[in-house]
Amino acid sequence: MSTFITGQELPAKSFFINRAALVTYAHASGDQNPIHQNEEFARSVGLENVIAHGMYTMGLVGQYISEVAGGSVKVQEFSARFTKPVVVPADVDVELIVSAVVGEVSETSAKLEVTAICNDVKVLGMTKAVISL
Amino acid sequence: MLNPDLVGRTFPGTKSTTITQESIEAFALALGESNLQVAPPTYAITISLEQSQSVLVDSGLDWSRVVHGDQRFAINKPLVAGMQITCNSTIESARVVAGNEIVTVRSDLIESDEVAVSSWSTLVFRA
Numbered sequence: 001m002s003t004f005i006t007g008q009e010l011p012a013k014s015f016f017i018n019r020a021a022l023v024t025y026a027h028a029s030g031d032q033n034p035i036h037q038n039e040e041f042a043r044s045v046g047l048e049n050v051i052a053h054g055m056y057t058m059g060l061v062g063q064y065i066s067e068v069a070g071g072s073v074k075v076q077e078f079s080a081r082f083t084k085p086v087v088v089p090a091d092v093d094v095e096l097i098v099s100a101v102v103g104e105v106s107e108t109s110a111k112l113e114v115t116a117i118c119n120d121v122k123v124l125g126m127t128k129a130v131i132s133l
Numbered sequence: 134m135l136n137p138d139l140v141g142r143t144f145p146g147t148k149s150t151t152i153t154q155e156s157i158e159a160f161a162l163a164l165g166e167s168n169l170q171v172a173p174p175t176y177a178i179t180i181s182l183e184q185s186q187s188v189l190v191d192s193g194l195d196w197s198r199v200v201h202g203d204q205r206f207a208i209n210k211p212l213v214a215g216m217q218i219t220c221n222s223t224i225e226s227a228r229v230v231a232g233n234e235i236v237t238v239r240s241d242l243i244e245s246d247e248v249a250v251s252s253w254s255t256l257v258f259r260a
Contacts, residue, residue, distance in 0.1 A: 015156075025163045026161045055178050055204065059163070062173050063166045063173065066173060068252045071171065072172065072174055073170075076177070078174045078206045079253075080205075082200075082201050100242070128153065
């Protein structure tokens, strides 16, 4: 078991988002909105290109939190604000860099303040988790 | 616009969903998660969002205008295969900002009369 100390910076992890991954997530989640798969459609509704499902990005951040916590079973709370879309052009792996700082720690749980960045821009805001220890 | 009388109302789910190992694995693997025993923390969205959508569309909102604003999960009991879930959705708040309608729905995933996971989705219906 890891020990968490308030203010501790946890190691960053990179995820790579591409079109194929969005199709896989669409099938797994049931969210088949074409803005996440079809470039022509995405542009037709005013987007610059296909964008990742916000819940896919949040899901990847959730994977990071589960890993830090020692398993999904330890994640008690998780929240995020979808501040900027993650644009996913064809044939590109878009890097999502996730990191966290430990907030308040009690005997039984720790709070995490999480950062998720693509192309130097924070794509999620107010990203917080509570994990059990 | 959403009828303000609906704020605070709970819409009980009409069907029960049995969580399958296949659905947990598909969701976990899509996120690069190798632990397949427990559903990832965001898995509840696969149940909660459909229920929220059905409630809000029935209430007259246009789902083709929706953007996901905020999302929060409180996990009291991690989801695993075999759990039988019913999902009740409550419209917690609705407000209009610059013509956009911002609605927060809490969906409670209930197993054996206990809330396993609560999922709050704040949805923005663009003007």
